[in-house]
Amino acid sequence: MPIIRVALNVPVDTLFDYQSDEATQHDIGLRACVPFGKKQVTGVIIAVNSETQVPAEKLKSAHCIFREIEPLPAASLDLFHFCSQYYHHPLGMVVMNGLPVKLRGNKPVKLKESSNDLQYSLTKAGKQIDLSSIPARQRIARRLLTEFHHATTLTSHQAKQISPRAVKLLQEWVQQKWVSAIPFPPSAVKKAAAIPTLTAEQEIAVNTITTDIQQFNTWLLHGVTGSGKTEVYLRIIEHILAHGKQVLILIPEISLTPQLEAVFRARFPATHLVSLHSGLNDTERLTGWLQAQRGEAKVILGTRLAVFTPLPDLGLVIVDEEQDSSFKQQDGLRYSARDLAIFRARENDIPVVLGSATPSLESYYNALNGRYRSVRLQSRAIKNAALPLIQCIDTRTNKTQEGLSEPLIKALDKCLAEKHQSLVFINRRGYAPVLLCKACAWTALCQRCSSRLVVHLRDKKLCCHHCGHRENFPRACPHCGNQDIAPFGQGTQRVEETLTAHFPAARILRIDRDSIRRKNAWQNILQAIHAQEVDILIGTQLLAKGHDFPNLSLVGILNADTSLYSTDFRASERLFAQLMQVAGRAGRANVAGHVLIQTEFPDHPLYHALQKHDYDALAQTLLAERKIAGFPPYVYQALLRAEAHNIAIVLDFLTQAANLAKPPRSVELFDPVPAQMLRLKGLERAHLLIQSSSRRQLQAFMTEWYAQINKLPAHKVRWVLDIDPLEF
Known part of the structure; x- marks a missing residue:
């Protein structure tokens, strides 16, 4: 009897053997439901053998093998094996982590038929079916095949008019790979977006990368903010799609998805695109994953977990904002999606493009020593759009009131008068980071974490931003009974309150994790910004990356200094990347950009490099420091x-x-x-x-x-x- 070796989601670094009289070598990569202790669990078949080391009396039988979807391809299993070995994590946990939640359960997957119409067309295998070989009694099959030869494509609606059972037959043919299906009305009906003219730098970048598109290379696309990296991606993707291949685009944050998705859909209206991120429900995620696995989806846009998606025709991988720490999983399997993307590209012998305005020092170092191939974009893509003017406000001489200095308030007032948008950046949500008793210096601490509780004044709650613990606001100091306890420091909610007091007529919008919790809240916020229904934005790092706000002219940055005296050796690199990203939101179109940074250290080398937009100067300094100290990328x-x-x-x-x-x-x-x-x-x-x-x-x-x-x-x-x- 065949023996299946199954990877299970348990913290034991081994595969488990089970008997299965129905198993064949073709079942490798399929899911199997098996007994484990007193429970039934589902895992993935990694191998089918004829013998086992388990004694016969201890060998259990598998309950069933699920065959309703195609098995994971060998390339996906190789990726899981590499991930398990490199990150020293049990293979079963790696495999099950890489699957959509609905595939981890003990039931076969049943997907409801989409309410959207589908458009079917014959695949290469389908075109080889001889009409005369279909028996006369299979009238529906004969009619469908005849229609395909006449019209080349059929919609679900047209198939139903042939027979109510025709759609079911077409779905069986999709499983047999005789027919492919894409959503209809096809976006081809929509007009493709106007294609901008490339700048000289963009043209060189596109030509350089597409010349070597048929083989593995790691490209570092290093372009200043607003230099048009997305347009370079689009041109390379166009080249890949023309050859019938798939493209995987990894982005660091779910907040970037709506904007990028809109750009890709507008440029490639006839191409099937899917998004894979945590904002989707389990059914939506599985549907997109299956469309990618079957090769129907040609453009796959996703956050870090999307790196595990099986893609049979993968031709290109893009990692946007490659320096972002969000690509590294910080619990459980601690993988880097960027590094796995590079491994995956190498195994498929295809190019991978890492894009950034401020590359990670590791990637920059790899480009310097020739491991990566570098392409630079050093000027903004839109004509007359210059890099923003960056100035420091010395808060030792310009004292702040409620966190805002006089020069920043005047600049915001001027921006409002000119009917331009402005952004106040403070990477701290809540009302204030500390609740302090002025009599005995008591502060509200989290009982579960080594951190202070953050004041959320509107909810009258104290919240821990690490573990989620919430408690009511105390009426008096629990230590000495003093009633004069007050919030200390600034968060986004307090800045919002201060700005509302200064500019009562302005339309102010706060954007942080608290304000975008509802589904579609982020899309609505972006629409409001682009429709110029907002005058002043207050935001955390959610607003720092990748967004394009044409009417934004002023950026004010608060509380940047805290990272300058961090114990983390990467703090300076992260602060520079974050500030460069935030500053890059200003002056991206025909509106001049101006950035004001409130700081007590205006002469710090990091701020000097920022004012000159000189990433290379700071990177060289940091690399020299890292070499002396023996830190990555030298170790x-x-x-x-x-x-x-x-x-x-x-x-x-x-x-x-x-x-x-x-x-x-x-x-x-x-x-x-x-x-x-x-x-x-x-x-x-x-x-x-x-x-x-x-x-x-x-x-x-x-x-x-x-x-x-x-x-x-x-x-x-x-x-x-x-x-x-x-x-x-």
């Missing part, structure tokens, strides 16, 4: 993270793990230390850093060490290996 790092209810248990576990390690001379192991935020969500955390100048030797050591750590008793401790960590 490769990994963290063994652990957490438990007591820090002593955590440190004891990490010490035991360190004692097991026998690193070669090229691999350095540091002592266990408590995490920067010691307590998070009720658990105390610590980690142990491992680094090496050789990725290969680090990986070889980690593989051996991972197997040893797995044998340690760890019932009170949760631990995970974090390869190429971004947060400490």
Whole structure:
């Protein structure tokens, strides 16, 4: 009897063997429902063998194999294997993490027929079917085939007029790959958007990349904000689509999806596009995933999880805003979607384009040493659109009232008078970050995290932005009884209140995670901005990336200095990228851009580089510092993270793990230390850093060490290996 080897979503790094009399080699990649302990669980068949190491009396039988959708292709299984090995995470958890939620359950998938009409056309295999080979009694099949030969395409509506059963037959033919189906009315009916003329720089970039489009290359498209990177993507995609291939575009934030989706649909109205992100419900996500897997969707736009989508005709991968830390998963399987995208492109022998105005230092370094091929866009794409003028407001001499300085208020007033839009950027939501008692210096702390509770004044709540804990606003200080407790510092809600007091006639809109929780709220906000129904925007980093607001002329930046004295060695790189992105929202069309940064350190080299729009100067300085300090990209790092209810248990576990390690001379192991935020969500955390100048030797050591750590008793401790960590 055949033996199926199944990857299950359990924290054990092994495959599980089951008997299945119906299994064949063609079932590799299909889902199977199997008994596991007292439960039934679903996993993915990784192999079908004729023998097993499990004793016959212990070998269980699989309940069933689900065959209603196509199996995962070999390329997807290879990606999962690589991901499991590189990130040292159980294969079953990697595989099930990469599937839509609806495919993880113990039931076959039943998709309702779309309410939209579908347009069917014969595939290559379908065109080879001989009409005379279909028996005369199969009248519906004969009529459908005859119609295809006459009209080349059929809609669901037209098929129903032939027979009510015709649509069901067409769906069977889609499964057999005789017919392909796309939504109708086809967007081809819509007129394609006007195609802008390329600038000289854009033309060079497009020609350079498309010349080598048939093979693997990692391209770093380094273009200033507003330089038209999206237009370069569109031209390269057009080239790929002309060859019938699929394109995967990864974006860091769900908030960028509506705008980019609109751009792609307008440019390629006849092309089937799907979006894959966490804003979709489970059915919507599965529908898009299946359309991509069947090759029907040609453009796939998604956030980091979309990197695992099976794509049979993949011809190009684009990673927009490649420097963004959102591409790195920060819990469970800690993968980098950008790095997996590069691996996937290499395995498929296709190009991958990494786009950014401020590349990560790792990518910039790889471009400098020739591992990546670099293409630059150094001027804005729209004629007469110049890079914004950036100035610093010295808050040591220009004192702030409620977080706003006099020069910034005057600039906002002038902007309103000229009927232009302005943006006030503060990367801190809520009303105020601290609730303080002025008598005894008590502050409201989260009981579950090593952090302060943030004041949300409208809800009369104190909230933890790390664990979600909420509690009522106290009437008096719980420590000394003083009733004079006050919010301290600024958040988006407090800035909104201050601006409303200063400019009562202005239309002010706050944009942060609290204001865009409802479905479609983000699309409505974007429409209001583009329709110029907003005068002043107040926003967090949600507004920093990728958005194009033609009438925005002024950007004011508050509280930027906090990152200048961070313990994180990447803080300067992140701050520069964030400020460059925010500044880049201004002056993108015919409106001149002006950026004002409130700071106590106007002479800091980071602000000087920002004022000159000189990424290279800062990058060279930071690389020199990293080389001296022995930080990435000059070394490769990994963290063994652990957490438990007591820090002593955590440190004891990490010490035991360190004692097991026998690193070669090229691999350095540091002592266990408590995490920067010691307590998070009720658990105390610590980690142990491992680094090496050789990725290969680090990986070889980690593989051996991972197997040893797995044998340690760890019932009170949760631990995970974090390869190429971004947060400490």
